[in-house]
Amino acid sequence: MNANKKELEVAALENGTVIDHIPSDQLFKVVSLLGLEKLNKSITIGNNLISKKIGKKGIIKIADTFFKEEEINKIALIAPNAKINIIKDYRVTEKRPVTLPDEIIGIIKCNNPKCITNNEPMKTVFYVINKDNVEVKCKYCERAVGKDEIEII
Amino acid sequence: MRRESLVSITDYSKEDILDLLEKAKSFEQNPNRRVLEGKVIATLFFEPSTRTRLSFETAVNRLGGRVIGFSDASTTSSTKGETLKDTIMMVSNYVDLIIMRHYLDGAARYASEVASVPIINAGDGANQHPSQTMLDLYSIYKTQGTLENLNITMVGDLKYGRTVHSLLMAMSHFKPTFHFVAPEELKMPEEYKIYCDKLHIPYVEHQDFTEEVIDQADILYMTRVQRERFTDLMEYEKVKNVYTLHNQMLKSSKPNLRILHPLPRVNEISYDVDDNPKAYYFEQAKNGLYARQAIICKVLGIEI
Numbered sequence: 005m006n007a008n009k010k011e012l013e014v015a016a017l018e019n020g021t022v023i024d025h026i027p028s029d030q031l032f033k034v035v036s037l038l039g040l041e042k043l044n045k046s047i048t049i050g051n052n053l054i055s056k057k058i059g060k061k062g063i064i065k066i067a068d069t070f071f072k073e074e075e076i077n078k079i080a081l082i083a084p085n086a087k088i089n090i091i092k093d094y095r096v097t098e099k100r101p102v103t104l105p106d107e108i109i110g111i112i113k114c115n116n117p118k119c120i121t122n123n124e125p126m127k128t129v130f131y132v133i134n135k136d137n138v139e140v141k142c143k144y145c146e147r148a149v150g151k152d153e154i155e156i157i
Numbered sequence: 158m159r160r161e162s163l164v165s166i167t168d169y170s171k172e173d174i175l176d177l178l179e180k181a182k183s184f185e186q187n188p189n190r191r192v193l194e195g196k197v198i199a200t201l202f203f204e205p206s207t208r209t210r211l212s213f214e215t216a217v218n219r220l221g222g223r224v225i226g227f228s229d230a231s232t233t234s235s236t237k238g239e240t241l242k243d244t245i246m247m248v249s250n251y252v253d254l255i256i257m258r259h260y261l262d263g264a265a266r267y268a269s270e271v272a273s274v275p276i277i278n279a280g281d282g283a284n285q286h287p288s289q290t291m292l293d294l295y296s297i298y299k300t301q302g303t304l305e306n307l308n309i310t311m312v313g314d315l316k317y318g319r320t321v322h323s324l325l326m327a328m329s330h331f332k333p334t335f336h337f338v339a340p341e342e343l344k345m346p347e348e349y350k351i352y353c354d355k356l357h358i359p360y361v362e363h364q365d366f367t368e369e370v371i372d373q374a375d376i377l378y379m380t381r382v383q384r385e386r387f388t389d390l391m392e393y394e395k396v397k398n399v400y401t402l403h404n405q406m407l408k409s410s411k412p413n414l415r416i417l418h419p420l421p422r423v424n425e426i427s428y429d430v431d432d433n434p435k436a437y438y439f440e441q442a443k444n445g446l447y448a449r450q451a452i453i454c455k456v457l458g459i460e461i
Contacts (some may be wrong), residue, residue: 120263146262147262
């Protein structure tokens with residue numbers, strides 16, 4: 005019975021994408037990074053659920069929506085342990101971790117106030133120089149930014 | 158004809174650097190060649206820098222090209238709020254090459270993306286200044302006969318000094334040994350030490366500027382310790398004269414030692430060093446002309 009109850013914490017999905025193992029404090033950032041607030045599909049968001057791996061986690065279920073890999077991979081910046089589950093006909097057909105792309109365009113704000121990207125109407129470009137420790141480098145001012153200093157636009 | 162911008166010294170490979178050194182050497186033998194006949198070159202200095210601008214403009218003039226531009230952004234439409242992109246796009250319509258200095262980091266990289274003509278970065282904020290690095294490399298090459306296996310000792314502000322960072326990266330192709338002499342507050346940033354470690358380049362860090370360190374050096378690269386870099390002014394007062402080179406410190410240095418400084422100097426090289434034949438900083442500045450002639454030709458794909 006317990007197992008069943010637990011599963012019922014979040015409603016099951018017929019077709020769509022489940023993003024699991026999002027750190028609770030990053031959940032709403034993931035929502036805005038993927039632009040989910042603009043989506044008109046049914047979305048279930050759960051937060052502060054118990055996770056054996058990361059303590060408290062968030063989960064997002066999006067019905068009838070499948071993301072391009074490079075689009076969803078950008079959440080690795082703030083949720084490096086997130087898992088993507090692709091659901092078709094109530095079954096998980098694919099499960100994979102997110103991985104950082106080599107180049108991140110238009111998401112990170114450069115924290116160097118004298119960087120051209122903070123002074124011109126333009127998109128930022130960051131190169132991922134360390135995928136394990138999430139370290140990125142601004143293409144323009146060439147400053148490296150560590151995981152804890154990354155600011156999302 | 159290959160046309161490529163020069164934004165950062167890391168845009169160039171070892172072969173590119175060696176090719177530029179040969180070109181610079183050839184321009185030193187004969188600086189007056191009309192290879193830019195009929196070409197117009199813009200020097201856009203959004204931030205004033207008389208030394209660099211005059212050196213570039215002399216280079217263009219001696220190659221027979223014509224120059225348009227400005228030396229101070231306060232007379233341009235950027236004061237009316239025009240974006241850098243618009244200024245660059247507009248100037249691209251008129252000229253064959255843009256040489257630019259800007260007060261913002263990354264401005265030259267961005268300009269090279271929007272311009273339809275090549276860009277030479279003449280300094281972008283605290284970021285890159287590759288023509289300075291080329292003239293440093295040419296000065297080292299000229300005085301030592303090679304760039305390989307040299308002991309390069311860098312002194313002063315190694316934290317904020319962009320010239321030392323670019324020089325370090327450019328020299329990394331040539332199996333150097335580095336000595337970094339700096340106060341605790343201004344020591345070489347971690348990322349450059351990691352860079353050396355990855356390439357197995359040996360380096361030693363020193364806090365004291367001693368004769369023992371000087372005596373091992375082939376090149377002594379001096380930089381200015383600037384007061385405004387210190388959060389603690391007590392600390393500045395303590396170190397401001399510690400990293401000054403005096404003539405008597407050079408008495409047992411190697412005969413091939415040369416002293417370089419990107420200039421302007423304040424008090425980090427005492428005036429009694431100027432007459433020492435090992436002082437090279439004024440000739441170093443002169444090499445800038447030849448290095449810049451070489452860069453202009455390379456960027457425009459002009460064979461000499």
